[in-house]
Amino acid sequence: MMCPLAILLFLVIIDSEKIMSTSSKESEEVNNEVLEADLEGEQGSLEDVEEEQGNNGSEEVEESTGAEEEGKVVYLTFDDGPTPATGKLLTLLNDYEMKGTFFTLAPNVNQYPDTTKRIVDEGHAIGLHGETHQLENFYGTAQSPVNEMVENQQAVATATGVKTHLIRTPYGSHPHLTHEQYKILQEHGFKLWDWQVDSNDWKLRDQRLVSTTIEQLEKRAHESSHVLLFHDSEITVTHIEELLVYLRDNGYETRILTEEMAPFHFVHY
CATH class of the missing domain: 3.20.20.370 (Glycoside hydrolase/deacetylase)
Incomplete structure (x- = not known):
């Protein structure tokens, strides 16, 4: 049979592992939330860049599809x-x-x-x-x-x-x-x-x-x-x-x- 001191020590170890597991899970969730937020920010920035490039591109195309583009x-x-x-x-x-x-x-x-x-x-x-x-x-x-x-x-x-x-x-x-x-x-x-x-x-x-x-x-x-x-x-x-x-x-x-x-x-x- 385990002595009372040993039982108490065992319980402390179990509780510690649960706390560490919960903390790790919470940390992972927080990290995921931050990562998702970063990705959303990058996606927004990328969309802004693509929109800007798209606008510039359309201006360039508009300029190049004039009379000269058509051999006119x-x-x-x-x-x-x-x-x-x-x-x-x-x-x-x-x-x-x-x-x-x-x-x-x-x-x-x-x-x-x-x-x-x-x-x-x-x-x-x-x-x-x-x-x-x-x-x-x-x-x-x-x-x-x-x-x-x-x-x-x-x-x-x-x-x-x-x-x-x-x-x-x-x-x-x-x-x-x-x-x-x-x-x-x-x-x-x-x-x-x-x-x-x-x-x-x-x-x-x-x-x-x-x-x-x-x-x-x-x-x-x-x-x-x-x-x-x-x-x-x-x-x-x-x-x-x-x-x-x-x-x-x-x-x-x-x-x-x-x-x-x-x-x-x-x-x-």
């Missing part, structure tokens, strides 16, 4: 001006609330300084196309392209107060412009632009210049934007309104070329 941005460009036709061309563009980029020739700028200034004043971009527009002169030496562009740049600056670095070389860069000539132009800060859609207004000279432009646009609809080539001439003015109507009715947005954009040219120099 065009850059209308006009070479060889200004000319007696430029004023009528500017009026047409303004009537349709469209913008263009004009690659000018130095002698024409000097001859029509007021028209040159009007290009800038009405929110269009102005660029450089050289001085002579003669292959043998423009591409004759390593320095000749930059010399012509600097002359053209100074003429534009005098007429408008704008020092532009946007350039297009006569007849396009390829295959005429050498790597050395391109490097020198680049060292002077010039931004060379060719084109992606050629209206062929220099040879078609009738409504076909519009239909061929539309045909090319539709074939390139998968691209985000399109640089269109026209010439600053009476032929273009006579027929381009049909194209402007097409662009408007089909949701195209016209923009100007800027010096901040990555230029497009036919070959990688």
Whole structure:
């Protein structure tokens, strides 16, 4: 038989274990409650972050699903001006609330300084196309392209107060412009632009210049934007309104070329 002291000691041990078990259980319950509260807090924070990211994401998507996302941005460009036709061309563009980029020739700028200034004043971009527009002169030496562009740049600056670095070389860069000539132009800060859609207004000279432009646009609809080539001439003015109507009715947005954009040219120099 157990002595009374032993029985008392045994009972104390049993009670102690019960207390420890209850305390452990209560502690576990408290810890679980804290953990659940933490998880709820984290979930709330995560939802806040996801909501914020979702909002930002939708803004980004909204911005990127505009005209450019749908291939509905065009850059209308006009070479060889200004000319007696430029004023009528500017009026047409303004009537349709469209913008263009004009690659000018130095002698024409000097001859029509007021028209040159009007290009800038009405929110269009102005660029450089050289001085002579003669292959043998423009591409004759390593320095000749930059010399012509600097002359053209100074003429534009005098007429408008704008020092532009946007350039297009006569007849396009390829295959005429050498790597050395391109490097020198680049060292002077010039931004060379060719084109992606050629209206062929220099040879078609009738409504076909519009239909061929539309045909090319539709074939390139998968691209985000399109640089269109026209010439600053009476032929273009006579027929381009049909194209402007097409662009408007089909949701195209016209923009100007800027010096901040990555230029497009036919070959990688």
